[in-house]
Amino acid sequence: MALVAQAAMVAQFAGVDAYGLIKMIAEAAQTVRRNRATCLQLARRAKMIGDLLHQLHSAQLMQQPETRNPMEQLEETLRRALLLVRSCQGRGYLYRCFMGARHADELREV
Numbered sequence: 001m002a003l004v005a006q007a008a009m010v011a012q013f014a015g016v017d018a019y020g021l022i023k024m025i026a027e028a029a030q031t032v033r034r035n036r037a038t039c040l041q042l043a044r045r046a047k048m049i050g051d052l053l054h055q056l057h058s059a060q061l062m063q064q065p066e067t068r069n070p071m072e073q074l075e076e077t078l079r080r081a082l083l084l085v086r087s088c089q090g091r092g093y094l095y096r097c098f099m100g101a102r103h104a105d106e107l108r109e110v
Helices: 002-012 018-029 036-058 065-087 093-109
Strands: none
Touching: 018 036, 018 065, 036 065, 036 093, 065 093
């Protein structure tokens, strides 16, 4: 059942651009229950990426075809980051005890 819910969440974020994902990561990081410091650090880094993207847009570099593939990969990574941050928001005590370290490792990897 959790896999279905995760697939539905991924589909929900499919049309969201990098700026929207970064905003959602920042908002979700404010409400996490575990791995708070790691989630907040990830949110700060995502915001830094957003600031760099803004510079690329203003320099018209995002119009270049060479930037499309890296941008798609970045958006996929941001979707994964958002799912991980949101997974730190809820769940029961036992789940947090057993999965907390795994989630922390995944967050650091992203």
